[in-house]
Amino acid sequence: MILYFSGTGNSRFIAEGIAQKAKDKLLSLTLLMKSSQDGVLLESDKPFVFVLPIYAWRVPRPVDEFIKKCTFKGSNEVYVIVDCGGTPGNALKYIKNSCKNIGLKLKGFDAINMPANYIMLYPTTVASNPNVQKALKIQKDKVESIADDIIQGKEFFRRPASFKGKLQSAIGNFFFYKTLISTKKFHVNDKCIKCTTCVARCPLNNITFIDGAPQWSNNCMHCTSCINGCPVEAIEYGDKTEMRNRYYLKQSYDDIV
Ligand SMILES: Cc1cc2nc3c(=O)[nH]c(=O)nc-3n(C[C@H](O)[C@H](O)[C@H](O)COP(=O)(O)O)c2cc1C
Ligand code: SF4
Ligand code: SF4
Incomplete structure (x- = not known):
């Protein structure tokens, strides 16, 4: 089961690619979150795959909180694929904790760079821009290769955090929720x-x-x-x-x- 949260389509795009290649079910966490605040039952014989955007060098807090309220049945394995405009920082550390919390074994983590969308903070580009279209096409190769790894049940942990990334995910994330969101x-x-x-x-x-x-x-x-x-x-x-x-x-x- 491929589950995605997406504000502006990037994570949905990646999740679609993985679901197609893996011939697995695609489910929108965005819609699930809209319809229930209490979490839902998620059942899959194949490993769960989450595709999530990075907000302030971690996965979005409300999404993390929603996932923790869900009940998982069937497979006890999970892959987490994140997408970001630049760097996921040390998101993996916090994802590992969340997976422990929900009783799933984290089998893989990777990050895919996608067009940045935080228009309130910096200028963004229209999706129809030829450079954006070219970048999306290039990233499809990465999506397919990650999907192959998942299909083969491989373990992978990519994009290790730098010292700066560790600070960003810890301190930067704290200040993001404290001061930026309004x-x-x-x-x-x-x-x-x-x-x-x-x-x-x-x-x-x-x-x-x-x-x-x-x-x-x-x-x-x-x-x-x-x-x-x-x-x-x-x-x-x-x-x-x-x-x-x-x-x-x-x-x-x-x-x-
Ligand atoms: C609130 C917010 C915070 C973000 N923080 C980061 C970040 O810390 N690092 C990064 O590389 N990209 C960051 N981005 C860019 C998104 O992660 C990126 O554009 C992502 O692909 C958006 O996915 P979506 O279209 O599925 O929502 C941020 C975007 C938003 C809206
Ligand atoms: S109000 Fe906030 S959470 Fe809702 S769509 Fe706009 S930016 Fe997203
Ligand atoms: S601001 Fe007005 S036009 Fe824009 S999405 Fe909302 S209702 Fe539609």
Whole structure:
């Protein structure tokens, strides 16, 4: 069973590739999290495979917490594949702890570099940009090779953390949750067509429609799904995002050739 969480499509893309090659079931944790806060029963005879984005050099905290609430039946093995814009830091250390917590044996870990999506922090590129398309095509080779390793039941632990990575995952991650995550700067402009896509996509159900416009509560993980995924780019975060391109990967794994 291939389980993925994805804010802007990168992890979904990788998970699709692995599921296709491994002929295994594909399940969206993003949707599961939306529909249940209490965890769910997950059953698979083959090893579980998680595909997750990196947020502040670890897997996103709400996703980690949701996984810990789930019950796993069948296989007691798990692979964790993360994707990131630059480096996963020392995410593996924390993933190992979480796997112990849920009673699964971690058999493999790897990280795939994908286009960075944190538009609130830095400029991002549109997914249709030829350089992005080229990069995605190149990363498909890595996806296929990881899928082969999983099919063969290999053990692999790649992308060891540097000293800097260890600090980033420990201290950087702490400050990310303490100081960076806020919804105060989200606002919507008059381009909004009231399609409610942002409401439907938010994995934490943090957006509601009040008086015909989206409003943000405080339960946010900065996944960027709302701001990057709005079809008319009506959502801004402060004033810095006004000049920035939106990154949202809609293409399926087979669309990139
Ligand atoms: C809140 C947030 C924090 C991020 N932190 C990191 C990071 O620490 N290291 C990194 O290389 N990329 C980081 N990124 C980039 C994402 O990991 C990367 O773009 C990922 O592929 C997004 O996956 P998705 O499209 O499935 O959501 C961050 C993105 C967001 C939104
Ligand atoms: S996704 Fe964009 S256009 Fe649609 S309701 Fe939300 S802000 Fe408005
Ligand atoms: S409000 Fe937007 S950024 Fe925050 S969790 Fe929901 S979709 Fe993600």
